[in-house]
Amino acid sequence: MKHDKILMAHGGGGQLTDSLIHDHILSRLGNEALSPLGDSALLSVGREKICFSTDSFVVKPLFFNGGDIGKLAVCGTVNDLAVAGAMPMALSLALIMEEGLEIAVLDRVLESIAATAKACGVSVVTGDTKTVEKGAADKLFINTAGIGLYPSGLNLGMDQIKAGDRILISGTIGDHGMTIMSEREEIRFQSPLASDCAPLNGLIQGLLDQCPGIRFMRDPTRGGVAATLNEISRATGLNVAIQEDAVPVTLTVRAAADMLGFDVLNIANEGKVVIVVDQAEAGACLKACQDHALGRQASIIGQVVKADSAPVVELVTKIGGKRIVQMPYGRELPRIC
Amino acid sequence: MNLNTIQKAQAAIKAACDKVGRRIHVMEVCGTHTVSIFRSGVRSILPEGVKLLSGPGCPVCVTDQGYIDVVIELADRDDCLIATYGDMIRVPGQDGSLESRQARARIVLSADDALQLARANPDKTVVFVAVGFETTTPATAVVVQDAARQGIKNFCVLCAHKLVVPAMQTLLSARNDRIDAFLCPGHVSVIIGYEAYAPVVDQYKRPCVVAGFEPAGIMEAMAEICEQVARGKPELKSMYQAVVTARGNAKAQALVAECFDVTDAYWRGIGKIEQSGLELKPRYEAFDAFKRFGITEIPGQCNTGCRCGEVLCGLIDPKDCGLFGRACTPQSPVGPCMVSSEGACAAWYKYGS
Incomplete structure (x- = not known):
């Protein structure tokens, strides 16, 4: 169906986002660096290759358990560079502020940006500020862009993925999305939810050093693990088969998702990476992941297999049943009873 | 997860099906069951001899087209703000859906949010x-009483609440003689108690078994149902004993009785079912949106070729509808069964059949 107006679901990371990008953006702006739609664009500068990426942040509330919009803005771009294989070097920072935003709030966000950038080993080297009249934005929106050096000899990409490769996730899923949802709806749980928002460049650098068999990585943000696995399946023409009981989920996230009617596979993460790795190196990659503080609960959740017909993502459930994992539609809606 | 329980249930179902010698059709009448069954892969581990039909258990799916059109009409008024549960936002009326009117429609997670x-x-x-x-x-009863007590005048309710048991009886009496038994809803039964299904067992001789939502519990209930069919002795039974009692939640029932009268209601795809809906009692008519705006709900006509009605009655599988997966997908739903996360068509599409 053709939509004549932008719907919230166009920003949800699912099928409508996909059609927005392909039908409206790529059809006009597509080029060699943009069209692969990687987390970062790969550019050649002289003999070096650099990755370039950008991301905008409009999270509500601005502060949440486990993070805030500032930390998210740094981690988001750093992670997009890191999963592409690059070593993040420098960031830009653009602030769009609503008239009336308290300076104390802005300062708190900037402190968080400074601390997170320091932890990632990157600097904010350029920026911009804009203010808009009250009502034209919701308190504070942030855009960051970043560049990183792409090591010579590295060759990551979906085109490297082969049947038999194993799929790893670096830890529990759904933490970020469920935290934001429950804070927005003011739903409290006995053991509190916390966002997993974290910079992944340290973890990923270690993995790349130790595991040359890594084929591809992506941080499963909008649309969650379901979107990432569907992107892999669609791009490679191969099936992705995952085991439900191998997917790490905290009890609180599970309970919150069940209560609100969400599928945890569709929920956004902000500090996790999906790794596709050569079968022979899967064990070593898992161990390397688990040796890092951000990868303790890493798990091999499935594998890439040859598709007999149209490629799908298939889940073997805890009771041994099978079901398809679809590309999320977009915005997940809470169920009503 | 008790895999042993599941294997035992599988074996019991298979033995019962072999004894019956034909396919046993069991209808689940709860959207949460539909989702749990698909999400956990219960269908894929059921023996060949039993088939699950998704019945009219998703509240969005059974809501009549005419009611949706009334909601859209109210959303187009400058003086109204619509408060709705999430799934309703994308159901298409004759003139679009609430999704394209989001400035005038807010998603709420509870009735109390609407009052706030x-x-x-x-x-x-x-x-x-x-x-x-x-x-x-x-929950609706509670907020109507709160609004009355607190004198909140700018709040009203467009009531389309429905009762499950009359729909089950109607299905059996006129619509679908294939239904051998009902897997009865867990949450609804917490309120009404499992004895509420007695008329279905006594009058129509169909087993009614209440189940919880864990896959093992659903499988155990399926085994109980198939064994009853094989024995030829339909019974009333709750397999969700921790929370469902014979009489249900008396306090909730009293609240509802205080606020609502039972009335005839229109169900999408089924039509009018006598004494199957609720309307606000005259003493609360100040909060009745139908009365406040002088609206009469006109039963909707569906000319889109959508076969949601037959899906809801268990007469066809979603894939048998010509629109399924082609003109009707979760991105551009034609019928409500594709919109609601608990709809049978959405579950077929999302999780595969």
Whole structure:
């Protein structure tokens, strides 16, 4: 169906986002660096290759358990560079502020940006500020862009993925999305939810050093693990088969998702990476992941297999049943009873 | 997860099916069951001899087209703000859906959120889109009483609450003689108690078994149902004993009885079912959106070729509808069964059949 107006679901990371990008953006702006739609664009500068990426942040509330919009803005771009294989070097920072935003709030966000950038080993080297009249934005929106050096000899990409490769996730899923949802709806749980928002460049650098068999990585943000696995399946023409009981989920996230009617596979993460790795190196990659503080609960959740017909993502459930994992539609809606 | 329980249930189902010698059709009448069954892969581990049909258990799916059109009409008024549960937002009426009118429609997670919306927007009349079965009705009753007590005048309820048991009886009496038994809803039964299904067992001689939502519990209930069919002795039984009692939640029932009268209601795809819906009692008519705006719900005509009605009655599988997966997908749903996360068509599409 053709939509004549932008719907919230166009920003949800699912099928409508996909059609927005392909039908409206790529059809006009597509080029060699943009069209692969990687987390970062790969550019050649002289003999070096650099990755370039950008991301905008409009999270509500601005502060949440486990993070805030500032930390998210740094981690988001750093992670997009890191999963592409690059070593993040420098960031830009653009602030769009609503008239009336308290300076104390802005300062708190900037402190968080400074601390997170320091932890990632990157600097904010350029920026911009804009203010808009009250009502034209919701308190504070942030855009960051970043560049990183792409090591010579590295060759990551979906085109490297082969049947038999194993799929790893670096830890529990759904933490970020469920935290934001429950804070927005003011739903409290006995053991509190916390966002997993974290910079992944340290973890990923270690993995790349130790595991040359890594084929591809992506941080499963909008649309969650379901979107990432569907992107892999669609791009490679191969099936992705995952085991439900191998997917790490905290009890609180599970309970919150069940209560609100969400599928945890569709929920956004902000500090996790999906790794596709050569079968022979899967064990070593898992161990390397688990040796890092951000990868303790890493798990091999499935594998890439040859598709007999149209490629799908298939889940073997805890009771041994099978079901398809679809590309999320977009915005997940809470169920009503 | 007790895999042993599941294997035992599988074996019991298979033995019962072999004895019956034909396919046993079991209808689940709860959207949460539909989702749990698909999400956990229960269908894929059921023996060949039994088939699950998704019945009219998703509140959004059974809501008549005419009611949706009324909601859209109210959303187009400058003086109204619509408060609705999330799934209703994308159901298409004759003139689009609430999704394209988001400035005038807010998603709420509870009836109380709708009342709070009214407090926060004194210059608008907040219309609460009150759909759902016995599980959501008590919450609507509570907010109507709260609004009355607190004298909140800019709040009203567009009531389309429905009752499950009359629909089950109607299906058996006229619509679908294939249904051998019902897997009865967990949440609804918490409120109404499992004895509420007695007429279905006594009059129509169909097993009614209440189940919880864990896959092992659903499988055990399926085994109980198939064994009853094989024995030829339909019974009333709750396999969700921890929370469902014979008489249900008396306090919730009293609340509902205090606020609502039972009335005839229109169900999408089924039509009018006598004494199957609820309307606000005259003493609460100030909060009745139908009366406040002078609206009469006109049963909707569906000319889109959508076969949601037959899906809801268990007469066809979603894939048998010509629109399924082609003209009708979760991105551009034609019928409500594809919109609601608990709809049979959405579950077939999302999880595969």
